[in-house]
Amino acid sequence: MAEASKQAQAAPRGVAVRCRAATAVSGVLHSGRRLEEALDYQGLGRSDRALLRELATGTVRWAIRLRTVLDDLLDRPLPRRETEVEALLLVGLYQLAHTNIPPYAAVSATVGALSKSKAWARRLINGVLRRFGREPGQRLAAADARSVGVANAHPEWLVIALEAAYPDAWQGVLDANNQAPPLTLRVVGDRAAYLAELAAAGIEAQAHPLVETAVNLKSFRPVASLPGFPEGRASVQDAAAQLAAPLMETRSGERVLDACTAPGGKLAHLLSQTPDLHVTALDPDSDRLDRTRETLERTGLAPEALLRGDAARPQTWWDGVPFDRILIDAPCSGSGVIRRHPDIKHLRRPEDVGPMEDRQQALLEGLWPILRPGGKLLYVTCSVLPEENGERVAALQQAHPEARAEPLPQQWGRPAGPGCQILPGEAGTDGFYYARLRKETP
The missing domain is CATH 3.30.70.1170 (Sun protein; domain 3)
Structure with a gap:
């Protein structure tokens, strides 16, 4: 969509925003890009930046449902190469179905966002959007009747997993995921x-x-x-993520490991909460470490050591002195932060979860031995899948009887194995899992 990007630089404001929104949507749906990386705000004023974010994020959030609506509206499927046309159609449908933008303005600006090489599609986009605009309720209802996943704009595999894990709350999780977060x-x-x-x-x-x-x-x-x-x-930083530092219960002078530190938000919170900690912050990815450095430079805080390394292999970086506290903010499916990152619906696959579980277990098993007797380990994910959360901690406890789960505050979340699960939308937060383990003295 290079031509479309060039066009966005010179187009009238409303047209340029639709063009950039479609480019970002296509980047997520067809190139596997993260939405935040695909959004181009350069040169836009505050109101246009907000509109671009709304159109791109909302379209990605509802794309599974909108694609079904679009399939019903088209006389024949679009060729797979027509990613720009599909993205603009989805952006147009999102405006008509989910915003208060006047229909004539939404249709006109969306048609105008087509690049010159796609002029043939002007009539198609105009016709499809106007057809939807004449009977939006009926078109959406017909799509919703296809499946629970389509009606809630979630991949079917995730709907099945949530229904199995939370028979009393799965619909609320889907609803929360489809709400724009603060x-x-x-x-x-x-x-x-x-x-x-x-x-x-x-x-x-x-x-x-x-x-x-x-x-x-x-x-x-x-x-x-x-x-x-x-x-x-x-x-x-989401409110649920802000629980990590207080739950660490750090004290002055303690030796602390932040095992998966990037992008540095929880590290900065720890250091501001207890400034004289001896913190080793670790991450295996050099680009993500650079983001952590940027966070720390802005906050004026710094750990004792900021290292590139694999937390699951302490022998490659550990100095042999046990830690008083260990924070494992484990890499996970991100299934708890979909309301904030709706691209996860499209980028995550069911086959991704198994390798995540293996990585999480490797982190727990690799780091538990370097926690001192009497020390505490806090395990955190932004997932709502039990196999990434309570099941992983329970497996560690089974292998290490000295790993005792400590009770966590009960004003938020629900018990989940050895820890606590916060579901998306509860108390206005994202979905997070917390478990705190104390190493009993032999």
Whole structure:
């Protein structure tokens, strides 16, 4: 879609935004790109940035459902090579089905976003969108009747997994995944004072009811423009993720390992909470370590050591001195953060979960021996799949009877094996799993 990208630079504002939205959508659906990487905000003002984000994110969120609607509207399937045309049709359908944009404006701007080489498709896009606009309710209902996955815009494998794991709550998880999340900040220092600072800047926000460092903004804002963000007084972090640092229960002078540190949000929180920790922060990916360094530079914090290494193989980086605390923010399916990253619906496959489980178990087994007797290990994922969460921790306990699960606060989440599962949308957070294990002294 190179020609479409060039066109976006010169097109009228509304047309340019649709063009960039379609490019991002196509990047996710056809090239396996992460949505945040595919979005191009360059040169756009605040309102256009917000519109681009809304159109691209919303289209990706509902694409499974919208693709079924589109199949019903087309006389014949689009050739697979026509990715630009399909993406624009999906962006157009999203506007008509899920926004308050006037239909004539949505259709006109979407048709206008076609690149010159696709001029043949103008009539097609115009006709399909107008046909949908005449009977949107009937078209959506017909698509929803196909399957639960289509009706909820989720892959069928994930719907089946959620229904099996949460027979009393799976529909609520799907509904929460399809809601746009708030922009949540972690505030350093006096939260009430920061809320007053936001109000003085004309930014609507409210304190999170259960997480004392969290603030939810009413609408999307470029984070660099937020008060105190460049100086590190505020960072973007979901409220459930902000539970990690307090659950570590660190004390001054302790030796701490952050085993999967990138992109550095939990590390920065740990260091701001207990500044005189001796922290070793580790990640196997050099690019992700660079992101961690950027986070730390902005916040003005630094661990004792920031290393590239495989946490599951301590013999390659460990100095032989046991740790008082270990944080494993394990790589996972991301099934708990779909509301914030709807591209996960399209990028994750059921066959991805097994290798994730193997990696999670390798991390637990590799790091447990280097925790001192009496020390604590906090296992965290942003997954809602039991096989990545409670089952992994239970397997460690079975192999190591000295691994004792500690109770966690009960004002959030539900018991899940040795730990606690927070489901998406509960208390307005993403889905996270936490388990804290204490190594009993022999």
